Amino acid sequence: MNKRYLLIIAIVGIASMFLATAIYAGTTVADIxxxxxxxxxxxxxxxxxxxxxxxxxxxxxxxxxxxxxxENKPLNELKMGDEVQNCIECHTKAGRPPRAKKDAPKLSNKEKMEYHAYAIHVNCKDCHKKANKASGTKSAPTSCAKCHPKK
Ligand code: HEC
Ligand code: HEC
Ligand code: HEC
Ligand code: HEC
Incomplete structure (x- = not known):
């Protein structure tokens, strides 16, 4: 292979790297x-x-x-760069559902789902429990203190 070909390959390579960043630039989700x-x-x-x-x-x-x-339909086809709504836009109440009182009617699951922290907890913990079962470990945190260490 002569030097000219190598140069062309290098240029194409660099150009496609720029293209890739340009495509992904629309997404702003932090790594953490x-x-x-x-x-x-x-x-x-x-x-x-x-x-x-x-x-x-x-x-x-x-x-x-x-x-x-x-409609709670999973967005399986989502790609980096697409618009993504924050959980709070639909699970609108900041916090956890109030503790059920003895004589007050219990909240339905639908009502509890209005609470942001409730929806988040269900999402994270359900998968973590399954993952730990599958791996036979406890590496996915499921207890309060593992996710929220003492300040
Ligand atoms: C394990 C759960 C999980 C998975 C899997 C996941 N996300 Fe997210 N994503 C989140 C959470 C939580 C946030 C923070 C949203 C919030 O605070 O409401 C977020 C935020 C985002 C944001 C930023 C939204 C904003 O406006 O701040 C984008 C974009 C995004 N995700 C895209 C994706 C794409 C694309 C995929 C698949 C490749 C993906 N996510 C997979 C949980 C997840
Ligand atoms: C566009 C609106 C919308 C957004 C954004 C949204 N949700 Fe939901 N979510 C819903 C609706 C509607 C339901 C169904 C509620 C019900 O059953 O009453 C739901 C249900 C859920 C459930 C219960 C799942 C089940 O099928 O049992 C969990 C957990 C959940 N959401 C977590 C999240 C998390 C975490 C995020 C952010 C990453 C999020 N949601 C963002 C609308 C939304
Ligand atoms: C679809 C499955 C799934 C969902 C949903 C999920 N996780 Fe995880 N998470 C995992 C797995 C698998 C691991 C453990 C991987 C390992 O170390 O074996 C993990 C590990 C973690 C860890 C410890 C290791 C690390 O990466 O920091 C934290 C913290 C964590 N998850 C937070 C969250 C939070 C917060 C949510 C909800 C917003 C969430 N996860 C939702 C699958 C999931
Ligand atoms: C898998 C990780 C995880 C586990 C386990 C977990 N949480 Fe959370 N929790 C979160 C995340 C993520 C939020 C959302 C905070 C936000 O987006 O502002 C949250 C929100 C909260 C909030 C509302 C925000 C605040 O600080 O006041 C409370 C209260 C809370 N959690 C308490 C608990 C308690 C009590 C437990 C144990 C029964 C627990 N959490 C277990 C991840 C976790």
């Missing part, structure tokens, strides 16, 4: 998302560092396992 939603006046618990990158790349979680549309 600080789960500190602005809708909360104050967080009672410590803030979770959620590694979006590890979950999608290392743990091979599909987009639709966490992101869905207004």
């Amino acid at each position: 998302v600080k789960m500190e939603n602005k809708a909360y006046e104050k967080h009672k618990k410590s803030i979770v560092d959620f590694s979006h990158k590890k979950h999608t790349e290392d743990y091979k979680a599909g987009c639709g396992e966490c992101h869905h549309n207004a």
Whole structure:
């Protein structure tokens, strides 16, 4: 192979790298998302560092396992660069559901799902429990203190 070919290959290579960054530039999801939603006046618990990158790349979680549309249909075809709604846009109440009182009617699952922290907890913990069962380990955190270490 002569030098001219090598040069062309190098140029094509570099150009496609730029193209790839241009395509992905529309997406703004940090590798590590600080789960500190602005809708909360104050967080009672410590803030979770959620590694979006590890979950999608290392743990091979599909987009639709966490992101869905207004009909709760998983967004399996989501791509980096697409618009993504935040959980709080639909699970609108900051916090966890109030503790059930003895004489008050219990909240239905649908009512509980209106609470942001409830929906988040169900999403994270359900998968973590399954993952730990499958791996026979406890590497996916399921207890309060593992995700929210003491401040
Ligand atoms: C394990 C769960 C999980 C998986 C899998 C996942 N995401 Fe996310 N993603 C989140 C969470 C949680 C947030 C933070 C959203 C929030 O705070 O409401 C987020 C945020 C985002 C954001 C930023 C939204 C914004 O406006 O701040 C984008 C873009 C995004 N995800 C795209 C994707 C794509 C594309 C995939 C698949 C390749 C994917 N996500 C897979 C949980 C996940
Ligand atoms: C566009 C609106 C919308 C967004 C954005 C949204 N959700 Fe949901 N979600 C829903 C609806 C609607 C349901 C169904 C609620 C019901 O059963 O009453 C739901 C249900 C759920 C459930 C229960 C799943 C099941 O089938 O039992 C979980 C867990 C959940 N959402 C977590 C999340 C998380 C985490 C995010 C952000 C990564 C998110 N949602 C973003 C609308 C949304
Ligand atoms: C679709 C499955 C799935 C969902 C949903 C999911 N996780 Fe995980 N997560 C995993 C797996 C698998 C591991 C453990 C991987 C290992 O180390 O074996 C993990 C590990 C973790 C860890 C410890 C290791 C690390 O990467 O920092 C944290 C913290 C974590 N998850 C936070 C979250 C939070 C917060 C949510 C909800 C917003 C969430 N996860 C939702 C699959 C999931
Ligand atoms: C898999 C990780 C994980 C586990 C396990 C977990 N949480 Fe959370 N929790 C989160 C995330 C992520 C949020 C969302 C915070 C945000 O987006 O602002 C949250 C939100 C909360 C909030 C509302 C925000 C605040 O700080 O006031 C409370 C309260 C809370 N969790 C308590 C608990 C308790 C109690 C347990 C155990 C029963 C628990 N959590 C287990 C990840 C976890």
